[in-house]
């Protein structure tokens with residue numbers, strides 16, 4: 563799959579089948595995140611793979627689909643695993659991990675698309691409770707979780723006409739994207 567196709571085709575999926583993702587594939591996603599661009603090349607991010615029983619305990623500590631609660635996964639549709647994006651506070655002391663987390667998260671989600679996996683980036687998470695569950699020390703800040711799994715959910719985009727809230731069009735989760743005309747500032 564070409565990168566440009568993955569960029570256009572990747573859509574957030576929130577309902578997963580119960581198929582497990584192999585450890586190899588999950589490690590491949592982390593391996594690919596190594597190559598994301600990082601400010602000053604500090605590479606202050608670390609990653610944890612959350613799988614199996616631990617995943618089931620993480621699920622209630624996540625929040626899904628703020629605009630459209632019907633699209634939140636039922637227990638039977640929860641993701642089988644997550645990749646936690648962590649900031650290493652010993653490498654970077656000012657806590658400014660956001661931009662690096664963005665490049666890493668985008669890399670993981672696009673790579674997953676090529677590998678036939680679906681993802682949902684999760685920011686609405688109970689960070690302190692998840693950190694405790696994972697046994698993470700103060701050395702690490704929990705930045706985001708990326709849910710990873712297999713999904714049969716249909717999702718697509720439309721050109722946004724004002725409202726940017728995602729919605730269901732029949733059984734297709736539909737994500738309005740602002741058009742080139744709207745985002746390109748003529749100077």
Ligand SMILES: Cc1cc2nc3c(=O)[nH]c(=O)nc-3n(C[C@H](O)[C@H](O)[C@H](O)COP(=O)(O)O)c2cc1C
Pocket residue numbers: 572573574575576625626627628682683684685686687728737
């Ligand atoms: C930083 C960030 C945080 C997000 N947090 C959540 C979240 O907590 N729960 C959720 O269901 N989706 C979350 N999303 C997914 C967005 O809702 C989704 O990317 C957006 O609606 C656009 O859809 P698309 O990914 O299909 O382009 C998050 C995405 C990003 C980039």
